[in-house]
Amino acid sequence: MSWTGDPSARPSVRIASLAPGLQRTERRVVEAVVQDRDRAVGMTAQDLAELVGVGRTTVIRAAQSLGYEGYPQLRVALAQELALEQAGQESAEAGDGADATALGRLRSRIGRFGARLGDSVSALTPEAVDAFVRALDEANRVLVVANGLSGPLGLDLVMRLNSAGRPAEHFADPLAQQIAARQLGKDSVCVVFSGSGANTATLDAMRAARAGGARVLAITSFSRSGTAELADTVLLVPPVSGGFQDELIHTSRAALMLLTEQLVELFIEHRGERGREARAAALSVLAGVLRD
Incomplete structure (x- = not known):
């Protein structure tokens, strides 16, 4: 089972959809990635394999199941995802600071949710x-x-x-x-x-x-x-x-x-x-x- 949806879909979206269907060892790899994406960005395929307790080829297969050519491409996608989330978080925090009322927090939460709605169609073909x-x-x-x-x-x-x-x-x-x-x-x-x-x-x-x-x-x-x-x-x-x-x-x-x-x-x-x-x-x- 591998990713067949939108090539621009974020890594976390791909993992959320595919993880339950991956091979057990590949699932361990993607679960480790989700648990600490910052750490995964800084790791090589060998580093991650040793951390999880699997072979390097399993890490590569896991990345390919997510629709990437290999683990380096997954690392790049993770870095991009984290950068976008950071920018969105800073914007949201600025908004929260401007309006700390219940209505302000409601608007902020709906805004963050709405910003991710595009992910909902990323797996469609x-x-x-x-x-x-x-x-x-x-x-x-x-x-x-x-x-x-x-x-x-x-x-x-x-x-x-x-x-x-x-x-x-x-x-x-x-x-x-x-x-x-x-x-x-x-x-x-x-x-x-x-x-x-x-x-x-x-x-x-x-x-x-x-x-x-x-x-x-x-x-x-x-x-x-x-x-x-x-x-x-x-x-x-x-x-x-x-x-x-x-x-x-x-x-x-x-x-x-x-x-x-x-x-x-x-x-x-x-x-x-x-x-x-x-x-x-x-x-x-x-x-x-x-x-x-």
Whole structure:
């Protein structure tokens, strides 16, 4: 498993997405890098190998799995990442000093989060996005599965797809999800949201959909997860705040929500006149329920 996303993606983003799927020794290497990036920048491949207790070739393979030619290129990317973070931190601290109120701190935190939102699309590939949109368009039936904190994303997608002229279903009850998923046929699509990629109810619904012959599309944050392994097409959205631990603690779905909105826009564009007519019909309904 290696990096296939945006070549400009930061090393930390690549590691957050790929680390769970790397070989055990390579995972030890990247974990050591993340633990102390400053130290890693100053080390040679041999230095890092001795620190971790692996061979030099393992360090090189780990760097190549992250999408770099070798460890020197990874060191350069780490140095650039640290420099950008330092500049951003200095700017944020200046802002914090200017406004120490709760509102000021809120603005600062949102600003820092927003500055990293671009990372959320760094792991996407043109092939995966095109396949995702085409599958939505061609399917006879669409079932959206999302549980836990991803649940609201599923409901939002269903509403947006229906407004775009693509009828879609969503069930909050896990058992109802499995039953509906099992009834899907080979011309149907099951769209799955799972930030962690490890929700048991979601995985059960995915297996049911596959048993019924449906195509499974997944939006998740980690390349090596049950969700990613079961899906036919995966849109990988690295966690904006960091790795799996941050996913569990902060559980932000902002990046996934943003992706959902733009995917529906792409879907409407893909459908051409049909998409524009569906949007016009939805707007006419909205106009009828609004009051002065």
